Amino acid sequence: MQVSIVGSGYVGTTIAACFADLGHEVVNIDIDEDIVETINSGTPPIHEDGLPELVGKHAGQDGTGRLRATTDYDSIFATDATFLCLPTPQADDGSIDLSVMETGATQLGKTLEATEDWHTVVVKSTVIPGTTEDVITPILEEESEKTAGEHFGVGMNPEFLREGTAVHDFLNPDKIVLGADDDRALADMHDIFEPLVTKSDAPVVEPDTRTAEMIKYANNSFLAAKVSLINDIGNICKEYGIDAYEVADAIGLDDRISEQFLRSGVGWGGSCFGKDVAAISAAAREREYDPAMLRAAVEVNDRQPNRLLSLMDDHVDVSGERVAVLGLAFKPGTDDIRNSRAIPVIEGLQERNADIVAYDPVAAENMRERYPNISYASNPAAVLDGAAAALIVTDWEEITELDAEFDAMTTPVVIDGRRAIDRRDGIVYEGLTW
Ligand code: UDX
Numbered sequence: 001m002q003v004s005i006v007g008s009g010y011v012g013t014t015i016a017a018c019f020a021d022l023g024h025e026v027v028n029i030d031i032d033e034d035i036v037e038t039i040n041s042g043t044p045p046i047h048e049d050g051l052p053e054l055v056g057k058h059a060g061q062d063g064t065g066r067l068r069a070t071t072d073y074d075s076i077f078a079t080d081a082t083f084l085c086l087p088t089p090q091a092d093d094g095s096i097d098l099s100v101m102e103t104g105a106t107q108l109g110k111t112l113e114a115t116e117d118w119h120t121v122v123v124k125s126t127v128i129p130g131t132t133e134d135v136i137t138p139i140l141e142e143e144s145e146k147t148a149g150e151h152f153g154v155g156m157n158p159e160f161l162r163e164g165t166a167v168h169d170f171l172n173p174d175k176i177v178l179g180a181d182d183d184r185a186l187a188d189m190h191d192i193f194e195p196l197v198t199k200s201d202a203p204v205v206e207p208d209t210r211t212a213e214m215i216k217y218a219n220n221s222f223l224a225a226k227v228s229l230i231n232d233i234g235n236i237c238k239e240y241g242i243d244a245y246e247v248a249d250a251i252g253l254d255d256r257i258s259e260q261f262l263r264s265g266v267g268w269g270g271s272c273f274g275k276d277v278a279a280i281s282a283a284a285r286e287r288e289y290d291p292a293m294l295r296a297a298v299e300v301n302d303r304q305p306n307r308l309l310s311l312m313d314d315h316v317d318v319s320g321e322r323v324a325v326l327g328l329a330f331k332p333g334t335d336d337i338r339n340s341r342a343i344p345v346i347e348g349l350q351e352r353n354a355d356i357v358a359y360d361p362v363a364a365e366n367m368r369e370r371y372p373n374i375s376y377a378s379n380p381a382a383v384l385d386g387a388a389a390a391l392i393v394t395d396w397e398e399i400t401e402l403d404a405e406f407d408a409m410t411t412p413v414v415i416d417g418r419r420a421i422d423r424r425d426g427i428v429y430e431g432l433t434w
Pocket of ligand 1: 227260261266267
């Protein structure tokens with residue numbers, strides 16, 4: 001099939017490269033000429049494992065030519081379907097900001113007006129239930145002066161990609177959700193995903209678009225709430241001196257619970273959990289429903305960094321003292337600091353007038369933009385030298401391997417927020433939930 005992808009962020013670029021690898025002819029449309037040039041040189045504009053190989057193989061000089069990037073929306077004429085992979089950021093009140101999606105849909109509608117051929121538009125971005133049917137489709141109809149279902153199709157296909165493993169997750173899905181409000185759009189999506197369904201044998205779910213939108217929010221809300229639940233239970237374990245990980249290993253044997261997402265600690269970060277839970281919660285409250293469990297999931301998550309700092313306070317007064325922050329990215333394997341738990345930890349140390357020095361193998365420069373006035377060390381040993389306390393926030397391998405380096409601390413108080421290291425003689429060790 002001929003597929004166009006609007007947007008070259010971590011979702012757009014990943015699915016463009018993966019669709020090309022599945023045998024489709026793909027055009028990736030973006031307004032940023034630098035991004036377009038980067039992709040056409042065979043290089044991905046974002047960091048994701050496996051993406052350099054795929055973009056090089058399909059867009060590079062000697063590649064298959066099945067992937068090309070452009071700023072020209074008219075390129076969709078040569079394609080059968082267009083995926084909208086545009087940002088849906090969080091507004092100040094937590095609700096979803098659809099302005100970029102609306103602009104993209106308007107541009108797409110204007111383009112559709114100029115063709116007589118059938119075309120299917122697929123919403124890929126995470127949007128609250130009803131957006132495809134009540135916002136995107138009316139824009140497409142108004143701008144194209146055509147009728148959805150008659151002149152063009154509309155679908156909704158949510159993604160479940162984790163940062164750092166997006167290529168793997170796309171090519172090894174646990175489900176493929178093909179939301180559609182007309183049969184022809186569904187048929188087109190089946191044709192596009194057929195190579196992946198054959199390759200992965202993943203189950204295909206065929207709801208209407210608003211149900212597809214809700215499946216995405218339910219998926220992320222459940223994962224965020226599961227982490228907060230094991231953190232809530234972990235906090236109780238800590239009060240009893242019980243190891244929450246021993247409890248988690250046991251309950252994970254119940255296949256209704258599973259062992260996934262039971263790692264208690266300093267909590268979840270990233271650009272999705274917080275944004276998605278806030279957006280669906282705001283949408284629920286607009287409909288006079290109070291999502292108490294989702295509110296609690298956020299409340300427990302917000303507690304965890306303060307619990308880490310309180311455990312430190314129990315052992316050392318850090319005012320005027322050097323404190324090491326080990327790990328800044330929201331999880332290992334990425335340089336992304338969005339909603340990282342290191343942010344409230346740094347804020348708390350600033351309130352304690354600590355002399356903060358931080359280490360992260362890849363995310364330090366991103367955090368320096370946010371906090372230029374704290375120190376950054378180039379390796380974990382340097383960050384510990386002379387420190388009165390060390391807080392472990394991200395379990396990078398470089399951090400899990402630390403041991404003798406802690407002996408260079410002035411008072412070896414180590415508060416572990418990720419079960420990154422083992423307690424041992426010579427350090428005053430506290431695990432957040434163990
Ligand atoms: C998540 C969803 O997993 C993905 O399906 C969706 O499409 C986007 O959001 P991502 O945010 O990239 O992906 O990371 P994920 O690996 O899910 O971890 C999210 C956060 O939860 C991280 O901060 C991680 O440290 C934390 N986490 C995860 C825990 O604290 N404990 C766990 O057991 C698992």
